[in-house]
Amino acid sequence: MIVRRPNLGLPRRVVTYHLLFCSIAIVWLVVGFLIVAHGVFSARSITACLSRLGKVTAAVELEYLRHAEHSIHSLLVRAKNESHFRYCALEGLDGTYLVHTDASLVGSKVEEHAGTELRWASISGTRYLDQEGNPIHEYRVPLSVGDRIIGALRVGVPEPSLFATVVDIGRVAPLVLLIPLGLVVCGALVLSRLTNSLSEIGRQLHQLATQPIGEPVQLQALELKDATSLGWNRAVAALERNTNGELRQSVQERLQNAVAERRVTQHAEILRSLPDGVALTDVEGRLTFVNRAVAALLGEELSEGADLASYLGNAGLEAIVNPEGTSTGAPVIGELQRPGKQSDRFIRVARSPVQLAHGAGQLWCLRDVTQQKLSDQMRDQFIDTATHELRTPLANIKAYAETLVTCETIDVEEQKEFCNIINSEVTRLARFVDDLLSISSIEMGALCIDRQRVDTFRMFTEVLDKIEPLMQQKQIAFTSELPEKLPELQLDKDKFVVVLVNLLGNAAKYTPAGGQVTFRVTIENSHLQCAVIDSGIGIEREELPKLFDKVFRSADPRVQEETGTGLGLSLAQEVVRMHRGVLTVESELNVGSTFTVTLPIEGAK
């Protein structure tokens, strides 16, 4: 019943339980006490009875000796009244009452009551119920004068009742009952006080449990009494802080915040990962942001707070640092030269003023323009070469043509020679224009090859026919090593002949007179290899990676001496690549170079 009424409150329930169990215990104790007390009282009253019975017996025997049985009646009546007997009687030997406190029964036959037999030494008795149902103890004591038995004394004593015991105990009840009851009540009060905080906490939690989900949680702080209430108050305060903070924001707001935060992180990460260096300095020129590329570009780790301007100034970029003239808002641009692994690197630094939330600053953008510089240099070199390559044959053609036209007296041999020169210069010019067109086709991805089944032996013969006069002219020992059996291949013959002539022509060009050039064709692992081996000037190790770049020409003066466009090798590589082959080079300066074209043989295993 108590358990089913949770709204009763914890302390009340605790106190109620306490009182309930205490009451049961007290009742239990009281009943036990009564039972014990009753037993004690009964035993005591019987003992008192028996002792009085002894006295009465002695008095009756004495009276009998003196006055026979005549004055015994008054004695018995007196004994009955004094000792609260129900009755007192003298039984004669004939089985009739000689004397009885109830005069009507004198002379009548002694009635033997049915009941429980009692015996106390020489005293025997019976416990029986009278007409009203009250238990009566009847004791019989034999009377004797001298050795002669004169009869028996019969005494009826009412048994002490439980009520009588209660009445007796009633006198000590205040002491026995009130003190434990008082203690129980005290216990209840202490319990109630101890659980007072819990009661309030319990009430609030119960309220929380019954309210619909989603409603704002409202908990009140308690009056500060003990550690429990203090702890509760702190918990409530913490909950309130959370509720007033982010929890109070709606899901939408929190989502928006999360998205914004993610965007900011994303932007920061993008900035940090940019290949261009980005740095930000404050009014005092201290770095407030620097991305990873800056360190890579400058080759030095600059931490936030460092002075970027003076660092750049020290690195040789005073121009961008000194003038404050950024009032127009246009960026100030400077170029920084840093020593690199192979060659110097160029870094373009742009500084522009920027207005930030916390004040004016400078935004620095750093970009590696080495490649751009190189390509500018290459373009200049190419234009230079191209101009020379175009103008030289043109100059010859014009000079010879003009001479032919203006000179009236010129012999036929000379005329023929001049015409031949014009012719060969035109050829040279045409070849250069062809190369230029091919290169521009490569640039546009429009170079196409026309592959047909080609008898490679005939192709090589054609190449050798073209190249041998050149070798002889330059007094170079030229040998060609071709295998006996050569396969047919799917090739663009014209372009491939150009490639081989170009490689062999280069070998002739850059091998001094008296040197050696070998053209060796081998078949290995289903690949056809054409190697052009010379004992020429060789190529500097540093220049090897750039060798196939368009319009690259070695800085070696021995190369600069020769005419050339720097187009041949890049064109050759492209043609070989389009035949799914590779063009490789091995070279040692002043020892010689080997260019190898490796082509797959289709259909071969």
Next chain:
Amino acid sequence: MNKSVLIVDDNLALLRVTQFAMERAGFQTQTARNGRLALDLAKSTAFAAVITDQQMPEMTGIELSRALRALPEYRECPIFLLTAKGLELELSRLREDLGINGVFCKPFSPLAVVKAVEDSMMTCA
């Protein structure tokens, strides 16, 4: 009157045709394939004029001109420059610094060169 002219060019064909034109005009000519050879030749022979290509291995036309001007006998000697460049060279600066008498951009007319040489000789004379 000294009518010997030194012609310097690494391009044999152009050297040949220039030489041809000069000889037709009545000059005595000597040729050199590069600047260094030309300088050696100029030291042994006194030429009335020098025609040189600009772009040559070992020693460019301008370097040759500078070296010639350093020699006392060539301080006033007319020097003509043949070049495939043209725009990149500052003609006025060349005239002022080295006293180059004429610059001919390729393709040039051999007759114009002959005429310029003749004119310069007339002026000198």
